[in-house]
Amino acid sequence: MVKFALPAGSNPVKGKLHKNETGATNIRNFHIYRYDPDTGGSPQIDTFEVDLDICGPMVLDALIMIKDKMDSTLTFRRSCREGVCGSCSFNVDGTNTLACTKPIAEIKGDVKIYPLPHLPVIKDLVCDLSHPYAQYSAIEPWLKADTPPPERERLQSEEDRAKLDGLWECILCFCCQTSCMSYWWSGDRFYGSAVLLQADRWVQDSRDEAKGERLTELNDSYKLFRCHTIMNCTASCPKGLNPAKAIGHLKNQVARRE
Amino acid sequence: MSMRSPLGQARGSGSTDHGVQHWLAERFGAIALVPLGLWFVYSMLGLIGADYNAYQEWQSQPGNLILTILFLLALFHHAHMGLTVVLEDYVQPEWLKNTSVLVLKYTAFFLCTACILSALRVTFTA
Structure with a gap:
């Protein structure tokens, strides 16, 4: 029958918590889908504590800041950062959208970022198109x-x-x-x-x-x-x-x- | 694991060039079912509490018999087409998909024939 459940080993498990140790006060949790083909195993949902005071307004700004300051192994596609190239499409807050044109302020509570649904995942947020x-x-x-x-x-x-x-x-x-x-x-x-x-x-x-x-x-x-x-x-x-x-x-x- | 190119996979076996007929038949059936369904429900409401003789008298009117048969044809045709699409969508293994579509087809034909024969029998054994 139709595969409503993910194949064995594909269900995401709880991953690492990347704490923000800078004493920042305006913290937002970002839960991000991680999968590394080299280590294999189940995908993980890592949590990043992002300081919104030093981060740009869009979801893509947060992703770039995480890659720059918290975990350089985070892998995602991006290019124009203004909704023209179509690279940074992810499932953000349960809806497929471009991270570069999605304001963090529009999302209530924690921000969840997954790859586009139902495509093979190459690494982290990069799927096979x-x-x-x-x-x-x-x-x-x-x-x-x-x-x-x-x-x-x-x-x-x-x-x-x-x-x-x-x-x-x-x-x-x-x-x-x-x-x-x-x-x-x-x-x-x-x-x-x-x-x-x-x-x-x-x-x-x-x-x-x-x-x-x-x-x-x-x-x-x-x-x-x-x-x-x-x-x-x-x-x-x-x-x-x-x-x-x-x-x-x-x-x-x-x-x-x- | 297939080494076929992505373009080869996307093109697959090509187009059948008849998908639109199923789509149109579904819609024509749906349009026909609006008046026929309303008529059928209205007629059945009028027969609430009636005995078999009253029903037989109703069913024996030529207009009622024709509309009943048309309603049954449209109903089973439409149900068969809609459920076929549901099976094609949700049943993944090819053999199970084809088997269930066939079983559905035969069941719809059987039930439709049985219903029409019943209506005819009620009419002509008065």
């Missing part, structure tokens, strides 16, 4: 046109360009993708919300000439129709996009061909 990236490749996210390119750019009306708003802004952080239960259970075949939003971005593009081919490829009980409109994707998107709407549009486009 090979499969979602490969699914993104599979939808062929580039302009396909048989009409030879004009001398200058392929033209698009302002109205047609406006159809891509709410789609092009996706930064592929996979917060939505990994918040979806359908993706947890059937992610091997279901494309997931981030990939389907990207598919819609090309289906909607007036310059693309491969719409039919794209819709044929998506018309499958698993690839597209495993979406049950749970809408966790829209609830979790840190960029405020609406992947559920894009998926609804794709289903509609496929249905209109019948």
